[in-house]
Amino acid sequence: MDDDKIFDSSLKKKKKKKTGFDIDAALAGEQAESTSKEAMVEPGDVDGDLPEDDNLDLDNFGKKKKKKKKPFFNLDELESSLPEVKEEKPPVEDPEPQEDEMVDDLDLDMDFSKMMKKKKRRPKNIDEIVADDDQAEDKENIEDMHGDWVGSDRDYTYDELLERVFEVMREKNPGMVAGKKQKFIMRPPQVVRIGTKKTSFANFTEICKTLHRQPKHLLDFLLAELGTSGSVDGNSQLIIKGRFQQKQIENVLRRYIKEYVTCHTCRSPDTILQKDTRLFFLQCETCGSRCSVASIKSGFQAVTGKRAAIRAKTA
Amino acid sequence: MSIQNLNTFDPFADAIKSSEDDVQDGLVHVRIQQRNGRKTLTTVQGLSSEYDLKKIVRACKKEFACNGTVVEHPEYGEVLQLQGDQRENICQWLTKSGLVKHEQLKVHGF
Numbered sequence A: 001m002d003d004d005k006i007f008d009s010s011l012k013k014k015k016k017k018k019t020g021f022d023i024d025a026a027l028a029g030e031q032a033e034s035t036s037k038e039a040m041v042e043p044g045d046v047d048g049d050l051p052e053d054d055n056l057d058l059d060n061f062g063k064k065k066k067k068k069k070k071p072f073f074n075l076d077e078l079e080s081s082l083p084e085v086k087e088e089k090p091p092v093e094d095p096e097p098q099e100d101e102m103v104d105d106l107d108l109d110m111d112f113s114k115m116m117k118k119k120k121r122r123p124k125n126i127d128e129i130v131a132d133d134d135q136a137e138d139k140e141n142i143e144d145m146h147g148d149w150v151g152s153d154r155d156y157t158y159d160e161l162l163e164r165v166f167e168v169m170r171e172k173n174p175g176m177v178a179g180k181k182q183k184f185i186m187r188p189p190q191v192v193r194i195g196t197k198k199t200s201f202a203n204f205t206e207i208c209k210t211l212h213r214q215p216k217h218l219l220d221f222l223l224a225e226l227g228t229s230g231s232v233d234g235n236s237q238l239i240i241k242g243r244f245q246q247k248q249i250e251n252v253l254r255r256y257i258k259e260y261v262t263c264h265t266c267r268s269p270d271t272i273l274q275k276d277t278r279l280f281f282l283q284c285e286t287c288g289s290r291c292s293v294a295s296i297k298s299g300f301q302a303v304t305g306k307r308a309a310i311r312a313k314t315a
Numbered sequence B: 001m002s003i004q005n006l007n008t009f010d011p012f013a014d015a016i017k018s019s020e021d022d023v024q025d026g027l028v029h030v031r032i033q034q035r036n037g038r039k040t041l042t043t044v045q046g047l048s049s050e051y052d053l054k055k056i057v058r059a060c061k062k063e064f065a066c067n068g069t070v071v072e073h074p075e076y077g078e079v080l081q082l083q084g085d086q087r088e089n090i091c092q093w094l095t096k097s098g099l100v101k102h103e104q105l106k107v108h109g110f
Helices: A002-029 A033-060 A065-086 A095-120 A126-134 A142-151 A158-172 A204-211 A215-226 A246-261 A307-314 B013-021 B053-064 B087-097
Strands: A191-194 A198-201 A230-232 A238-241 A271-276 A279-284 A290-293 B028-034 B040-045 B068-073 B077-083 B105-107
Touching: A204 A215, A204 A246, A215 A230, A215 A238, A215 A246, B028 B087, B040 B087, B053 B068, B053 B077, B053 B087, B087 B105
Parallel strands: B028 B105
Antiparallel strands: A191 A198, A198 A238, A230 A238, A271 A279, A279 A290, B028 B040, B040 B077, B068 B077
């Protein structure tokens, strides 16, 4: 799109200039209008040619860098070609410069591709880059990478080896992807503000059920983390004092799951939380590990309300 | 292989270390509390009592351009209070100044 736009503008420029030329021609010659019409038509043809060239370029090299450069070149070409245009041989002269321009562009593109390559694969010798330029286009494909491996006996970079190992792993067992644990899908908490000062956590009990945790435990954690007070109301939604957004509650929930739901050893969410001699233990059903988890403490709470109210309450 | 009974092992090494470390498990809790409107309060609890908290708070106030104070609490000791959401700032500042290691920091709140 961008390219087209730029191109259009250049086209317009050209057309403007062309019309100028037509007027000039008309002023100078004042001959039959048919010639001028021809002149009008032929530039149009040339213009029709131009986008094609552009498309070709795009097909050949999908590089972005080229786009910036090209318009300038067009302009230059235009300016260089315009004097020739004024010499009353527009249709014959125009295509040649464009071909030249094409060649220029090709060269440029090659340069850019080289540049790109250098950037992409830094840990390489210049010799290797030169060798690679032969197979420049298909570098992205891994299969070509394999071909690369077979052919040459250069030292492999660490990144390449790593990529290869992971490729093989993914090929051999698509189910197991390294580093990707079991997806633990949860419904997002529905958080709605009630009035200006309270927040409702509508599907609180539902989430407790999906996590297999006591609502009280989660409630304690939430209130301790958020440093507020709150309670579960009649239709099993949690009302928290203070303004909270869904994202914030999600954050806290995530922390809860990390600490009190997923097994610390195997990360499986299939766990039971037991209370044993005043301490909570997390028993994993998958791997059988058992570990204690931190107790929920709200810690220090600063005085945020009106001190007079507190004094009135205590006194 | 050495005989285990003959090893000189101090069974109270852990205890001494932990008492040196801090009040409870050496964690520094950084919390946020909502005040009225969109105002918040950041509290830092569990900083070692070896440090002069007043000096720390003075530096923090200057650094973060906020007000702050030190509150004495019977259970938790001296606690830093800073105005506004300074959780990021205080974490960075504490680690950068070397007062607290990154693992010791525990950020609470949303």
